[in-house]
Amino acid sequence: MARWQPGAAERLQAAALELYLARGFEQTTVAEIAQRVGLTERTFFRHFADKREVLFDGQDRLEQAFLDGLAAAPPDAPPLAVVAAALTASADFFPDERRRWSAHRQAVISANPSLRERELLKLAGLAGTLSEALRARGVPDPTATLAAESGLTVFRVAFTQWIAEGERRSFADVQLAVLAELGAMAAGATAPA
Amino acid sequence: MARWQPGAAERLQAAALELYLARGFEQTTVAEIAQRVGLTERTFFRHFADKREVLFDGQDRLEQAFLDGLAAAPPDAPPLAVVAAALTASADFFPDERRRWSAHRQAVISANPSLRERELLKLAGLAGTLSEALRARGVPDPTATLAAESGLTVFRVAFTQWIAEGERRSFADVQLAVLAELGAMAAGATAPA
DNA sequence: GTCTATAGTGCGATAGAC
DNA sequence: GTCTATCGCACTATAGAC
Numbered sequence: 001m002a003r004w005q006p007g008a009a010e011r012l013q014a015a016a017l018e019l020y021l022a023r024g025f026e027q028t029t030v031a032e033i034a035q036r037v038g039l040t041e042r043t044f045f046r047h048f049a050d051k052r053e054v055l056f057d058g059q060d061r062l063e064q065a066f067l068d069g070l071a072a073a074p075p076d077a078p079p080l081a082v083v084a085a086a087l088t089a090s091a092d093f094f095p096d097e098r099r100r101w102s103a104h105r106q107a108v109i110s111a112n113p114s115l116r117e118r119e120l121l122k123l124a125g126l127a128g129t130l131s132e133a134l135r136a137r138g139v140p141d142p143t144a145t146l147a148a149e150s151g152l153t154v155f156r157v158a159f160t161q162w163i164a165e166g167e168r169r170s171f172a173d174v175q176l177a178v179l180a181e182l183g184a185m186a187a188g189a190t191a192p193a
Numbered sequence: 194m195a196r197w198q199p200g201a202a203e204r205l206q207a208a209a210l211e212l213y214l215a216r217g218f219e220q221t222t223v224a225e226i227a228q229r230v231g232l233t234e235r236t237f238f239r240h241f242a243d244k245r246e247v248l249f250d251g252q253d254r255l256e257q258a259f260l261d262g263l264a265a266a267p268p269d270a271p272p273l274a275v276v277a278a279a280l281t282a283s284a285d286f287f288p289d290e291r292r293r294w295s296a297h298r299q300a301v302i303s304a305n306p307s308l309r310e311r312e313l314l315k316l317a318g319l320a321g322t323l324s325e326a327l328r329a330r331g332v333p334d335p336t337a338t339l340a341a342e343s344g345l346t347v348f349r350v351a352f353t354q355w356i357a358e359g360e361r362r363s364f365a366d367v368q369l370a371v372l373a374e375l376g377a378m379a380a381g382a383t384a385p386a
Numbered sequence: 387g388t389c390t391a392t393a394g395t396g397c398g399a400t401a402g403a404c
Numbered sequence: 405g406t407c408t409a410t411c412g413c414a415c416t417a418t419a420g421a422c
Contacts, residue, residue, distance in 0.1 A: 031417085041417095041418090042388085045419065080381070124313055146350060146378055153346065181335055181336060182379070185273055186343075187380065222392065233412080235412075243393075244393070
C-alpha cells in the first residue's frame, strides 16, 4: 500500500470547498482542511500558494481554450469577432453538469472580499493574455486591450447569468446573447439620430 | 501641547507610500510605517483595515463624482452616454499636477499582486455602483452591467495611458479618445459589410 | 518537517478634548 | 462626566525561512 494516497491536490480542493461552504472561508483554517484529508498544513502550502488559491486552478486550461479559439479565428476578422471566437471556445468548460458546482463555488467566492480579489486578479490575467494575443495578431493598442477587456466582461456577465436560479440556456447560448447585447448597447450610443 | 498630532491617517499614508516605493510593499512592515510617524502598529490598524488599504482611499469621493456626473446626464440619454457623462465628471480628480504622484502610486501597485488584487476589487466596486445607478434610472440588466463595466474599462485604459511616459494630454482628453476607440471597435465588429 | 516573523483581532487602559 | 484617539498586551493563523 502506498505511503500516501494519490490526488492530494484534488482532495484538498474538495475538502476546502466543502468547509468554506459549510462554515465560511475565514472560519476555516488550513490545518482543518489538511487534517480532513490526512495531510499536514505544510503539505497544503506545498500544493497551493495560499489559502485562496485552492479555489482557483484549471485557470491554465481555460486560458488555453481562449487562446485556441482565438487562433482559429480568420486572420482578417475584426478584433471583437476574434474575441468572440475565444469566448465560444471557452464554453466547453461549462457544460450543464457543472452548473451546480459552479454556482456553489461562486457563492463561496462572492461571500468573501478576499476571494473576490483573487477572482478578479485571475480574470484580469485572462484579459491580459487575450489582449497580448490580439497584439500578436497585429491589433494595435488601445484596441487590443479594449477588445480583450470587453470580452472578459461578456464572459463574466454571461457566467453570472448562467448560474442564476432558473436559467436553462447553455453557457454558449447565454454568452452569445450577452455579446449581442453589448453590440446593441454600443450601437445605441454611437448611432447618429 | 496635544497628546497626538492631527492628521494621523494622512501621515500614515504618506509614510507608507514612501516606504513601499523605497523598499517594496512586502519588505515593509506595518510597525515601520507607524514608527516613522510616531505611532504604533495598533493605531495603524485603527485607521486602515489592512496593510494594503492605506493606498486606497478617496475612493468614496471618486465614486461620488461618478454618481454626480451620471445624475447630470439627460434622462433619455442612452446607457453608454450616461456612463460617458460619469467618466467626464471623474476627470477633475486627475489634474496634471497629480500625474506624477499617480504614476508613482501605480508603480507600487503594479509591482505587487496583492496590491493589484485590492485595486481590482476597488474598481469592481465602482463598476457595481455605476450599474446600480443605471438600474435606478430604469436601464435593465444586462445592459446596465455591460455599460458600467465598459465605462470602467475605458477609465482603466485611459488612466494607464495618462500616466504613461511622454503622455501630455489631459486625463479628460485621453478618456474621450479611448471612449471613441471603444465605439469604433464595437461598430467595426457589428457593422455589416 | 520545524521554527519564526508578521498580519490582523479583541479587549482593556489611558489621556486628552469637550 | 462623555467621547475619541492612542497604546499595550495577549492571541491566532498565515506564510515563508531554515
